[in-house]
Amino acid sequence: MAAQTTTSGLAPSEQQAKRRHPQPPRMRRSIKNEPLVFGIIGFVVVLIAWEAAIDLGMARASLLSSPTRIWSAAVTDFGNGALWPHIATSLLEWTVGFALAIVVGIPLGLILGTFRRIGMIVDPLLSALYATPTVALVPLIILLFGIGIGAKFAVVFLEALVTLTVSTITGVKSADPRHLETARSFGASRWLAFTSVTLPSSVPFIVTGLRIGAGRALVGVIVAEFIAANVGIGFYISLNGNLLNASRVMLGVLLVGAFGVFVGIVIGRIQRYFDRWRPAIR
Amino acid sequence: MTTASPALRPVRNERDRKHRSPLQRWYRNHEAWVLGASGVIGFLLLWELGSRSGVVDQFFFSKPTDIASAAVREVQLARFWNDVKVSVWEFVTGYTLAVITAIPLGLIIGWYRRLSYMIDPWLNLFNSLPRIALIPLLVLWVGLGVESKIAVVFLGAFFSIIIPTVQGVRTVDRRLLDVAKSFGASQRLTFTSVVGPATVPFITTGLRLGIGRALIGVIVGEIYAQTSGLGVLIVRANENIQPDRMFFGVLIFTFSGILGVAALRRVEHYFDRWRPVSEER
Amino acid sequence: MTEQALALRATGVRMEYRDPATRERLTAIERMDIEIPEGEFVSIVGPSGCGKSTFLKIVNGLLPATEGEIEIKHSKGGSDHAMVFQDSSLFPWYSVQRNVAYGLACRGVKRKEAFARALPFIKLVGLEGFESKYPYQLSGGMQQRANLARALTVDPELLLMDEPFAALDAQTRELMQVELIRIWSEAQKTVLFITHQIDEAIFLSDRVIVMSARPGRILADITIELPRPRDLDIKRTPRFVEYEEQIWRLISKQLSVGPEAAA
Incomplete structure (x- = not known):
């Protein structure tokens, strides 16, 4: 050791910056997943x-409440079937309203994003509507459509629509001009440029819109059922809130949350499918 | 002469600026503004005329002039200003609490990878469920008063802010962390020189989302537990079939949302000086 | 045995890692033994993926080696070592001056003093007048100048450079090579330089170390006996071309095995 230092001519060993790397034979243990x-x-x-x-x-x-109390509330209410109508109604409201919003919102966004001038005309109105918490319009919609399920479809539709349209427009506008130029320089028709460049590059934005829209649709279901309903998971939550039954309230909230998580996973799958050409981030 | 080859054609570009009058040029430069303004004016006109001619049901949809006069009437009432005061208080308190808790927590959670894994399921659950679903529970805990609305506003904004913050810390560029490490930066300096600046855009995104969620919290909270506030104004106007008043109430929320987001854009701009300017919409 | 003082000694450095996808144990570096005397400019060349950047990270303390020992001359006033990274490693949110002063800030120097001490280095690399610009406002070559200034500011005994010119266009790269020689002769640092450009390594270095394909080990240690000061014309001299061919033969043998041989 001493001989080494002298021959090498490195500074005296106590001043020497020295790193030894005696690594244990097994590597830093990494836990699977x-x-x-x-x-x-x-x-x-x-x-x-x-x-x-x-x-x-x-x-x-x-x-x-507590986890075991919520569990026993779940066992009771699922056991006697009291929960099923609430779940079924809310699911129906969400599905129909959200589906309508998709069918209308995405094409609308594609049109408004593609035709520049129409987009410009609508832009301020759309921005205003986007900034409006549409839940403020729920009382009006219920006044218009009555207390039945139609009003809920309308609320859910409206809640999800604006988000979907706006993200689709953003997506269309995000198309890389270089790619559009490539298409144009090869003489692609407007339609071909749209399907080969604009559509693929707007997909991530549309999926983001779906994600946010799904959440807002859920907000719509709950709010509409809070305000005027006699069935549905939102009604179940508010009813049990009034009855001071914390366990049942939490059960309802958890069911809504679990549904939200589930939808998030499904949309994540969709996203990954459409993004398979994109380099993975780390 | 004899060749049948097609004649040469001039190459044309639709955006050729050579032959344009000054008016055309002015329009070109202000097109978005002109078309946007005409969109808004056209919409208001259609609404007004439709309402007057009976195509649009005044009973439900009122008309712009009525809404304007309802606004003039409202702002002279003490009750209206009391509603404003209550709603603003709920929003400001809840939102501020969310900001000062969510940002530090998000930074910490994001920095410690395993901690963030442990908290992830809960964040995910709360983020996936509409926080307004918790209102009945919050009312159960703190009563119908202003506290329950503050709590809803807080929850709405909190998760919208903390989730992007955590994500921002986690996606900090590894190379820049390497630079800090290679120069022997302390943990503190690494945080202030790399993690903080890199996370700012994520935080401001969260703050922006949080405004919307917080406003929703104010409205739904007030609709659920009707004591006072602008949400109550909307419900009452609706119950009394006063669509002009109701739309006035809704518009207040619209403008608050627009103003809040515009203000945050300013903040974002300030923090983004170091970023190349991109043509954003 | 020459009694010249050493700036770096690496003994028996070995690096293994586990592929995160297949969980297979791979050897990145089989064995590296290097001694660099003070003031020398040494380059390591090798095919891509040979572990040369990994080796540099080990010297820099960013990665722990599996086996072996790294010894670096201890600096009295400054840092032991500093790294010039590949492109885009400047902090995008800091001005040039603040970036260059970063190393000093890491050592607890007050902002004002660090800024003042950064100035001569900004001048040295030719960025005078760009102190308050943000990185995005600089060209690639200028960014790498700032990157170099940042490393020089901490007055390191050993300057580590990880393919600093890889992302530059050919002309800018040559210009930067000339600049680096000028700065090196003014700053009088020991340099360990990683590159995959053979001509760059010969042009800059006193010694070129050629590494094998993975798992990396030293194939040859070639002393470049070209006169200094050098300018770009030297790249066209027969001696230079001879060195180029010698090193190219060593590396091309390594390339002919993989599927990317053509690249």
Whole structure:
């Protein structure tokens, strides 16, 4: 060791910046699928802490409920079938309203994005509508359509529509001018340029619109059912809120949340399918 | 002479500027503005005329002039200003609380990878569920008063801000982190020189989304627990079949949303000085 | 045995890693032993993926080696080593001056003083007048000048350069090579330079180390006996071309195995 330092002529060893790399034979242990493992841990830890806090009397069960209490509420209400009509109604409202919004909103966005001048005429109005919390119009819609399911379709439709249209327009406008020039220089027709360049490059934006729109549609379902309904998951939540039944309220909220997560996963799949030509980010 | 080859054709470009009058040029430069304004005016005119001629049902949709006069009447009422005060208070308190909690928490959660994995499912759950669904629960906890609305506003904005913040920290350019590490930057300096600036655009996006969510919180909270506020104004006007008043109430929210987002764009601009200017819409 | 002082000694450096996708254990670097005397300009060339950048990261302390030892001359006033990274490693949100002063800020120097100390280096690399510009306002060549100034500002004993000119166009690259020689002779630093351009390595260096394809090891250590100061004309001299051919033969043998041989 000493001999080494002298021959090398490096500075005296105590001043020397020296790094040894004696790595253990096994590499830094990496857990397979870390996000999933830690996700489950995080989820379970919170549930246990929650239950413990109630059982130890640190919080009142009548207000905060607890995982086991929510579970038994679920067993009861699913067991006697009381929940099914609520779920079915809300699902129907969401599906029909959202489907209508897709059928109208995406083509509308494609048109407004493609035809520049029409887009310019509508732009300020659309921006205003986009900035408006459309839930403020729910009372009017219920006045117009009555208390039945038609009003809910309309609310959900309106909630999701603007988002879908606006993101589609953004997508159309985001098409790379170089790609459009390529298409034009090869003499592509307007239609071919649209299908070969504009449409593929706007897909990610449309999918984002779907994601946000799905969430807003869910907001529409809940708000409409809060205001005027006698069936539906929003009604179930508000009814049990009035009955001071925290467990059932939480059950309802969790069902809505679980549905939201499910829709998010489905849209994530769609996104990945359409984005398979895109280089993965890390 | 004898060749049957087609004659040469001039190459034309539709955007050729050579033969344009000054008026045409002015229109070209202000086209978006001119068309946008005519869109708005045309819409208002159609609404007004449609309403007067009975094509549009005044009973439900009122007409622009009526809404304007309803606005004039409202702003002279003390009750109206009280409603404004309540709604503004709910919004400002809830939103501010969300900002000062969500940003630091998001930065911390994003920085510690495993911590973020553990919190992910909860963030995901809360982000996937309309926070307004929690209103009955919040009312159960803190009552029908202003606190429950503040709580809804807070929740609405909180998750909209924290999720992009976490994502921003996680997607910081690895190369720049390497640079910081190679120069021996302290943890603190790494945070202020790399993580912070890189995350700002994500945070401002969250702040922008948060405004919309917070406004929704104000309205739905007030509609659910009707004490006072602009949401109550809308519901009452609707119940009393006063569509002019109702639209006035809705428009207040529209303009608050537009103003809030415009103000945030300013902030964003300030933080984005270092970014090349791109033609944004 | 020459008694010349060393700036860097790497002994038996080996690098293995686990492919995150296949979970297979791969060897990036089989073995590297290098000694660099103070003040020398040494380049490492090799086919892409041979582990030369990995080696540089190990020297820089960004990656731990699996085995082996790195010794670097300790600096009294400045840093032991500093890295000039590949393109776009400037902080886009900082001005040129603040970027150049970054290394000093990392060492706790006050903003004002760091800015003042950065100035002569900004001048040295020829960026005078661009102090308050943001990186996006600079050309690629100017960005790499700033990148170089940032590393020089911390007064390192050993300057590490990771393909700094790879993203530049051919003419700018040659210009930067000339500039680097000028700056190197003024700043008098030991340099370890990574590149895949053979002519760049010969033109700049006192010694060129040729690495094999993965798993990387040293194929040859060639002393470049071209007179200094050098200018671009030297690239057309027979001696230079001879060196080029010698190194190209070593590398091309490595290339002929993979599917990317044509590239």
